[in-house]
Amino acid sequence: MTFFERTRDLAKQRGMNLKQVAQKASLSENALYRYNQGINPKYPTVKAVADVLGVSVDYLLGNTDEMHPTDKNPQDMNSVELEEALRGEGASLRFEGKELSDEYKRMILDILQNLK
Numbered sequence: 001m002t003f004f005e006r007t008r009d010l011a012k013q014r015g016m017n018l019k020q021v022a023q024k025a026s027l028s029e030n031a032l033y034r035y036n037q038g039i040n041p042k043y044p045t046v047k048a049v050a051d052v053l054g055v056s057v058d059y060l061l062g063n064t065d066e067m068h069p070t071d072k073n074p075q076d077m078n079s080v081e082l083e084e085a086l087r088g089e090g091a092s093l094r095f096e097g098k099e100l101s102d103e104y105k106r107m108i109l110d111i112l113q114n115l116k
Helices: 003-013 018-024 031-038 043-051 059-063 078-087 104-116
Strands: none
Touching: 003 018, 003 031, 003 043, 003 059, 018 031, 018 043, 043 059
16 A cells, blocks of 8 residues: 555544545645655654554554554663663764763654654
8 A cells, every 4th residue: 555545444443534635644635646646755754644543653654553652661761771772773872982871862762763
């Protein structure tokens, strides 16, 4: 399924039409119809639509069939899990030679995950 098809089907399931979804996502009324014509949406558009429909960006893009992400929230991770997650993202755990606090690690991990 394409971004447009998933968006259309989810809107219908939630009792909305595409114009309503577009308006709630702060897009022009007909913005979503362009994506049925071979134009690829940019990330901010996909994120806004995903938020309105209550699903993950990956689901809307067809990268997964899971509507909701299964990743742990960085706020719920302990120090060891945070370090492992950050290493998996290729992030450094030190700044100016000093270990980062868990708060900073959570913020960095959240930023990295939102950039995907």
